[in-house]
Each structure stands twice: as C-alpha cells, then as structure tokens.
Amino acid sequence: MQQLLSKNRAMATLATNLLVLMIAIVLTMISPLVTQITKEYSLNKIQTGFIFTSNFIGFTIFILFGGLVADRFGKKKVLSVTSSLLVLFLLLFSIVPSYLTACLVVVLIGGACGIIESIASAWLAELNPEKASMHINISQIYFGIGALAGPYVSGLLIEGGWTWRQVYQLTSILALIVSVYFIVVKVNILPVNESESVAVPGLKKLAGNRLLLLLCLCMFLYTGSEIGAWSWMATYMMEKLNFTIVESSLSVGVFWMAMIVGRLVCTSILNRFQSRYIIIFLAFASAIATVASGFAATKIQAWIATILIGLFYSSLWPLIVAYGSEKLQSSSGTVFSLMVGSGGIGSSVIPIFMGFLGQKFSIKISMVSPAVFLALVAVIFIYIPKMYKGEQKGELS
Secondary structure (H helix, E strand, O other): OOHHHHHHHHHHHHHHHHHHHHHHHHHHHHHHHHHHHHHHHHHHHHHHHHHHHHHHHHHHHHHHHHEEEEEHHOOHHHHHHHHHHHHHHHHHOOOOOOOHHHHHHHHHHHHHHHHHHHHHHHHHHHHHHHHHHHHHHHHHHHHHHHHHHHHHHHHHHHHOOOHHHHHHHHHHHHHHHHHHHHHHHOOOOOOOOHHOOOOOOOOOOOHHOOOHHHHOOOHHHHHHHHHHHHHHHHHHHOOOOHHHHHHHHHHHHHHHHHHHHHHHHHHHOOOOOOOOHHHHHHHHHHHHHHHHOOOOOOHHHHHHHHHHHHHHHHOOHHHHHHHHHHHOOHHHHHHHOOOHHHHHHHHHHHHHHHHHHHOOHOOOOOHHHHHHHHHHHHHHHHHHHHOOOOOOOOOOO
C-alpha cells in the first residue's frame, strides 16, 4: 500500500511538473510569433507591446483569485480546471478575428498560466512535504526547459512555413495531452481542512503577516531583477559590445541554460545546506555578477557574466517560494499566490524602472541597478530569523 501511494505521488509530481513546463512554453513562445501577428493586424510598436502587457495583466490579476479558490476547493481541482481552460484559451487565440479580441484572450491565457504556476508550487509542496524545497526547485528546471523550447521550436515552425495560428493550434493539442494526464493521475492526499481555507474577511489578517510581507517583497525584488536582466540583456550587448542580433538572441538562450544548470546544482545540495543559507549566497553572488555584467568590456567578459548571472539567479525564485511554504503552511494556496503575484508586479515595475535609468543616464547604470535589489534580498534573509525567532512554524499571526 505504501509503495502504491509513493508511486501515485511520483506520477502526480511528474504530471504537475509537465504543467509547469507547458506554461513556460506558452509564456515564451510568442516572442518569434509576434512579427507575424504584427503584420496580420498592422500594428505599431505600442500596440504590439500591449500584447505582452496583456499577458502580465492576466498573470497578476488572476493569481490571487486562484489561491483563494484553491484553499477553498483544493489545489488538484483548481489545477485540473485551469489547465483545461488553458487548452480552450490557446485554441481561441488561434482563431481570434481582431487585435482587441486577441488582447482579451491573451489576458485569459496569462491568467491561466499565473494560476497554474502559483498553485502548482503549492501542490508540489503538499505532495512532497518532506522535500518541498527540492521538488519546487525541480519544477523550475522543467520551467527552464519549457522557456528554452517555447521560442526555439515555434521559431523553427515559422521558418518551416507554419502560421502563428497553426502553432497555437498545435500548442493547444499539447496542452490538452498534458492536462488530461494531470487529471487522470490519482493521488491520496488529505482533503483541504476548511479551517485552513481563507475567507475573504480573513485575507486582511493574512496580508498583514510581517513574514509574508517580507517574502512578497523579496519576490518583487528578485523576479523584477531577473526579468529586467534578461529583457535588457540583448539590447545592452548590441549597443555596447556590438553583438549581432543572432549573438544577442543566443545570449538569452545561454542565460536560460545556465539557469537550468544552476537549478540542478542547487537541487543536489539542498540536503546538505539550509535553503536560507543558499538564498543568501545566491542573492549576494547574483548582485556581484550583475555588477560585472554592467562593466563587461569585451564579448568574452559578457559571455562569462551572462553564464554567472544565470547560475546565481537560478534557484532564488523556487527557494524563496519553498521557504514561504515551510514557514507559512496554513492557507498555502493563498500564500503562494500572494508571493508569485508580488513577483508578477515586480516583473513589470523593475524592467520599466531600468528602462527609465537607461534613458535618463546610461544602459550601463540600468544593467547594474538590479544588484541593489538582489543585495536587499540577501539582507532580508539574514535578519529574518532574528526578527521571527519565536514564531511557530505555520503561524500566521
């Protein structure tokens, strides 16, 4: 019986990781497709950019809703319904008749991806409570693979003569397969305790928890820094180091490859070191690597800095999320949603702030600026135990 339960948990963990891989593909595949979309709808740059903004709007808005519902009805049910809706939204996007309709559907796609990313992490922690940090970190390895595969494969399909609509239709079929597999995998997990579900009036108390607020701040700072770093990476290398378009695009791929390697390494050492110590080391090392990237004077230096950034940034997101799951176990769906949602806000605010610095001062100052945010993450994790020395595990007040 114990072996059967263990096997079911392993299959459920794999199914959840495949969901994470799927949303990574969906979130990143639009990059090489947007040129065709722009031509078909005769869009200017602002209109094209709003397609990406629509994705972020949905991602952020729907996250908290998903967490509340997951704590009330169960994470497996919410993930099953949301993954099914994602299949529908992808199919709808492949047949949208107008630009405005396309933006509306992108909001829904982003919302579905946001719910899945946050609740999948909480579900993995619930499936594997004894090794939550390791499994959440592994899920981000799957995310990295999807983030690499999404734009690369969709770009190959476009070069092979496919239209962007056909690519989305194919993706909807793949999403259907993953969704069905997730739904049919059964696992025996204790049902949601209604005393742990968060009613709307109780959300105010949860949001006022000091530890949760600090973790949300860390997610805001880190996620914004990560998105800002690789979003502006190609521009910086072309403007300052005379990289070609191919070279600068490859640099983003190298960054994601280094992220995957870094997550593999961190997964292997989690049993030897506390996750908090790893977070502190990675955050300080990321700050140093970020400064180095801004002062890279040659292509070789830029490649080295890119690899170091990917390696050190790699496990900060999953480890911060896992730390939250360990310290705030009650209402985990809402807790995860608040943390991931904070990261979503940071991913919009900090890249824009970096753009302002680049416009007002220089692209070098822009690229170096995330180092301050990353160092602050390290400082917060140094002082968290001192501030909450007497806090009970899972306590929210």
